[in-house]
Amino acid sequence: AELDNARTGRSCSLDSPPTHLDVTQKIDVNPPKGTRDFPPEEMRLRNWLFQNFREVSQLFGFEEVDFPVLESEALFIRKAGEEIRDQLYCFEDRGNRRVALRPELTPSLARLVIQKGKSVSLPIKWFAIGQCWRYERMTRGRRREHYQWNMDIIGVPNVTAEAELISSIITFFKRIGITSSDVGFKVSSRKVLQEVLRRYSIPESLFGRVCVIIDKLEKIPIDDIKKELKSVELSEDAVEELLQILSVKSLTKLEEKLGSSVEALADLKQLFLLAEKYGYSDWIQFDASIVRGLAYYTGIVFEGFDREGKLRAICGGGRYDRLLSTFGGDDIPACGFGFGDAVIVEERGLMPELSPQVQNIVCSLDQDLQSEASSVAARLREKGQSVDLVLESKPLKWVFKRAARINAQRLIIVGSTEWQKGMVSVKILSSGEQYEIKIDELE
Numbered sequence: 001a002e003l004d005n006a007r008t009g010r011s012c013s014l015d016s017p018p019t020h021l022d023v024t025q026k027i028d029v030n031p032p033k034g035t036r037d038f039p040p041e042e043m044r045l046r047n048w049l050f051q052n053f054r055e056v057s058q059l060f061g062f063e064e065v066d067f068p069v070l071e072s073e074a075l076f077i078r079k080a081g082e083e084i085r086d087q088l089y090c091f092e093d094r095g096n097r098r099v100a101l102r103p104e105l106t107p108s109l110a111r112l113v114i115q116k117g118k119s120v121s122l123p124i125k126w127f128a129i130g131q132c133w134r135y136e137r138m139t140r141g142r143r144r145e146h147y148q149w150n151m152d153i154i155g156v157p158n159v160t161a162e163a164e165l166i167s168s169i170i171t172f173f174k175r176i177g178i179t180s181s182d183v184g185f186k187v188s189s190r191k192v193l194q195e196v197l198r199r200y201s202i203p204e205s206l207f208g209r210v211c212v213i214i215d216k217l218e219k220i221p222i223d224d225i226k227k228e229l230k231s232v233e234l235s236e237d238a239v240e241e242l243l244q245i246l247s248v249k250s251l252t253k254l255e256e257k258l259g260s261s262v263e264a265l266a267d268l269k270q271l272f273l274l275a276e277k278y279g280y281s282d283w284i285q286f287d288a289s290i291v292r293g294l295a296y297y298t299g300i301v302f303e304g305f306d307r308e309g310k311l312r313a314i315c316g317g318g319r320y321d322r323l324l325s326t327f328g329g330d331d332i333p334a335c336g337f338g339f340g341d342a343v344i345v346e347e348r349g350l351m352p353e354l355s356p357q358v359q360n361i362v363c364s365l366d367q368d369l370q371s372e373a374s375s376v377a378a379r380l381r382e383k384g385q386s387v388d389l390v391l392e393s394k395p396l397k398w399v400f401k402r403a404a405r406i407n408a409q410r411l412i413i414v415g416s417t418e419w420q421k422g423m424v425s426v427k428i429l430s431s432g433e434q435y436e437i438k439i440d441e442l443e
């Protein structure tokens with residue numbers, strides 16, 4: 001059976017009980033390629049980051065949602081040649097279903113909105129923090145997983161929604177001490193691209209693919225961009241005009257080029273007006289080259305960048321008014337953003353120093369008093385005090401070292417002399433102050 005299983009590749013190691021053939025091999029203690037463990041110091045930073053994501057989302061009145069990490073592969077199959085598709089972490093499960101580890105959260109969110117149908121009233125304002133996956137050759141040594149914070153507004157057609165989303169990210173940055181001199185947002189609209197393609201009668205069906213190609217500007221040589229654009233039947237003129245327009249960095253210039261009637265201009269003007277009213281004008285700038293790499297965006301797109309140019313895009317998002325209808329749902333307008341946990345923590349200087357915190361360490365000096373020490377710990381915990389209980393008889397020197405390592409505020413010593421009097425010794429570790437106290441007064 002074991003050999004059969006091995007041949008069909010169907011057995012997981014958990015299915016085949018150890019046999020005399022198994023030898024205790026040293027397992028690889030590192031996590032799978034491209035993935036991370038979160039030991040305490042990393043987990044504290046991650047919890048701090050996610051706590052800020054959550055608090056900002058709730059400040060904006062959003063409700064938290066989540067979805068399975070595993071989704072049907074079909075949810076992510078789009079024909080626009082996106083990198084996210086090339087790197088899909090997909091496989092066939094034991095029921096011969098094509099499945100994938102989600103590379104992003106937006107399609108799952110769209111799926112849940114459609115599933116909920118009329119049972120949820122619009123506008124929907126949901127946020128999620130979820131692990132997303134990609135599978136790429138490790139030659140590039142890049143991660144295969146990261147956690148993404150998403151906020152989405154479903155059912156609001158005008159740019160007040162995008163303005164609100166950008167405001168939420170800026171609120172997050174300001175909370176963690178990042179200012180508009182550290183980070184900015186480049187903002188554009190895919191309707192700019194749409195207008196140019198319309199003028200050259202490029203079919204709508206090619207829109208997503210053209211956007212994905214344009215997103216590779218500054219990532220691959222310009223000649224390759226031109227070659228790829230010509231491969232989707234863009235004429236020389238169309239390519240030149242497109243690249244011209246994409247270099248525009250001011251709305252006035254854009255108006256000169258496209259005329260004042262295009263919808264893109266109206267959206268962008270309104271967004272900048274709203275930014276003024278929110279008070280975050282100094283955080284955003286128009287940049288026509290911003291298209292983002294996901295095929296489904298249809299309108300305003302934006303990305304957060306570090307002004308020193310050291311980091312990759314910190315976050316990004318935009319309007320995706322067609323996604324729900326492509327999944328068979330109603331034609332409901334939508335916009336959202338994704339904010340990965342990897343780029344921002346690479347800037348360690350922006351991250352706080354987070355040490356472990358525990359209020360008490362409790363120990364007994366005499367191993368016959370171990371159970372008494374447990375009762376003291378239980379009493380403190382009932383009062384909401386955190387306690388690290390020393391679980392075996394240790395010399396006081398050892399206890400002091402551990403107290404320092406776990407950053408305990410108070411040392412509670414259960415000693416026989418004091419215990420006889422119904423008391424324990426307390427030492428405030430920051431000041432060195434020491435006193436005895438009745439056990440039933442301890443809190």
Ligand SMILES: OCc1cccc(Br)n1
Nearest residue numbers: 132133134143144145146
């Ligand atoms: O940003 C694209 C992406 C998707 C999934 C996982 C990772 Br790491 N990066």
